[in-house]
Amino acid sequence: MKAVKQLPNESINKVCSTLVRASIATSIVVMGNGAVSIGHAQECLGQMVCYHNEKTNVYASFFNEPSIYLDVPGYSNVESVNPGVEKVVISEEKLENLKKLETIAQLEDDWNANGAKAFSGSLITKVRNLVMFLEIQPEIFPTACESLQLEYDKTDGSHLEIELNESENAEVFLVDDNGCESIISISASIEAINKVVSDFYG
């Protein structure tokens, strides 16, 4: 497993796992600084990755110390953080996007010298959550229209934009490899957006 840079606990929802008494794996959904719920327990030997409702649980064998850490740190750049706690892998692309979102979040009112407003915390959170679960990472850009835009480009010249604002919908602008353009409105859910991106890449 690869350790990555520490990020503020309160800004990221994360799933970590720990092992109790070396043979039982427990999934803990950690929100902010404390454990919210404890998932099911099952016997686990070795390392296993499971996916359930968009959460990635990593079950791994640890040593015998009975320990469920309620204050589990997020992503760490040191090799060992807390004994018995496994680290979550995050790609470089995803990490770059999360960093960029933090930069965008810090833009203040009139950041474009023409009255553009700062971005709301709820929009930043929405896009951050999307970034965490998008199968293919976009490039992310702010607009002066109080929206954030996810962009994808292929080498054949086709282009995909997904514009997100406070509403529950997202506006999709697509240019295919023949230069034909289309605009549609979709739900701003991770499922709908993943599907659009998946269709774009075929």
Added chain:
Amino acid sequence: MDSTFDGAERLYRAVYPPSHPGMYWKKDGRISPSAFADPKGFSVERGFYRKSEEIVEKMKKTFSGCIVSLGVQDCRDVKAVVKYLPSQNNEYHSEIHGSDTVVLLNKSQRYHLAEVANEEYMEE
């Protein structure tokens, strides 16, 4: 200098925010169309036959970051409207609008203008 634009005239745009010059640049070296979205009017400095270097140097006195340029004809090709709107502080101030009645450039216009925009200056 009046409200008439020659198709060959170039328009220069300071890309905000100056604190993050690379904010709108993609990994492939092109600028994102989102940089052209401004519901209050996409401000530019008209070239009016001045040399590019002269214009960039003038803009750098009041702005640090990134400067791009595009042609008036590029705007007309996507049916965008260039409006000469001099201000007290800048006799060259102009704006690019989506149409005579719509200020915001539409997504197609932004996409095509981003494709043809030239990078004139990037602060390191």
